[in-house]
Amino acid sequence: MNNQTDIDIVVRYLEDPENEQFKQQLNEWMQQDAGNLDIFLDMKAMWHGDPLPAPSTFDTDGKWQELNTMLDKVPVAMPAPLVNTRVVKMNRRYWWAAAAVLLIAGTWTWMGPGGYKTYATDMQQDSLRLPDGSMLYLNAHTQVRYARGFGKANRLVKIDKGEAFFDVKKNDALPFIVNAPEVEVQVLGTAFNVKAANSGVKVFVQSGKVSAAYKGTEKKVILTPGVEASLKHNGNAIDTRIHKKNNNILAWKTRTLTFDDTPLNEVVDALEDFYNVQITISNQQLADKKLLATFPNMSLDEVLDIMRKTLQINVTHKNDLVDIY
Incomplete structure (x- = not known):
């Protein structure tokens, strides 16, 4: 001020x-x-x-x-x-x-700021137990804060950037609130994922129920297990999507990528997010090829080599750029 x-x-x-x-x-x-x-x-x-x-x-x-x-x-x-x-x-x-x-x-x-406890990760992932017993798992390049007195007067966590998974201890008297840019998420006891990206905020529920809303508005949605909400920056619409059980939203936490007859264009999206690279499909006729595979904590080059042999495609990888043709 x-x-x-x-x-x-x-x-x-x-x-x-x-x-x-x-x-x-x-x-x-x-x-x-x-x-x-x-x-x-x-x-x-x-x-x-x-x-x-x-x-x-x-x-x-x-x-x-x-x-x-x-x-x-x-x-x-x-x-x-x-x-x-x-x-x-x-x-x-x-x-x-x-x-x-x-x-x-x-x-x-x-x-x-105000005596808040701040936790930030660089290239590594991390986890911590909050004062109320809830668990917080941080992806790389993530920053979160929570106020002093957390678990007494409030259970408020602010995610400034990045991605975090929350395993919340149930407390009917004290809702658990996550503040992300322009978005507020409120729960009583559940497990869910919040990703604050440049384009907006995504909320995915693993168990329980979550309310996701634009701050200062009545626009909100109730999410149940398997449902993901996308809330765009400077927007007012909330897009929801139902994911099948084998999805890769939490792959950053489990360190395992799973593809169950997944089209190549969706595989590319998951690989870009997981390995922080840019992938181009030069030959769009390959976009509908489907991949059935599981990659437990493997390097990108190992994954690309298996994809090349399985789908009979050509792949080049240089620095953070991958081309599939």
Whole structure:
């Protein structure tokens, strides 16, 4: 938060959380920057009486002076006359909330955004057990965060990018929520996969039921086992697809690719996603050829060699480019 407008948005919502207009304004503001959600959650916690950071860590008097200086420096347009001007005196709690913004900003350099725990992977995969007992499996190039107090006041996980599989411990009193770019996924107890890509977000359910929705809208879908939803960035339509049991959505986790009379064009899609390469079928007459094979944790060259012999096709592989002809 860098100005009074941001403070107004959060405080108006905290004072009247049932107001639909305030909810919408808050939602739009939080989507402007990934760190805004962290700031809001910290302000909300302090608004409801959670303790502020230890005095030894923060210069409270200094922060108040910073706030007063900031408000004194708000520019005033001189040429235009003031019309219907009104002055609103902020109550003590409103001023305290504004000061809390500066306190939160002071934590940024040593705690990360709002004290959130952040986990990120590079080329490797990883897994971790969340405080509520749920398991989280991270694909390569994935970043997730969850708030302090996870499992007590909320069970909220934010996936900034990449792909993660969630095996959620059931808790009827505390829904498990995953925030992805523009999309919110909510469950009670289930196992599901979330992939946040450049084009949008995909949600696949292995067991249980999941609600996937565009943030700030009523557009949502209930997913059951075997169903995948695709939610595009800046979109409002939700596409769903039913997958047969032997699919490769979770191949990144199982490290096994399975093809059951799968057309070559679908095989290519799975290989591109699994090995992070670009594959072209130069001869489109080959696109309908079907592959029956299982590849347990094999290298791409091993897979391509088996495909070449099985389907009687030609394959070249150089760097991250593969050509089938």
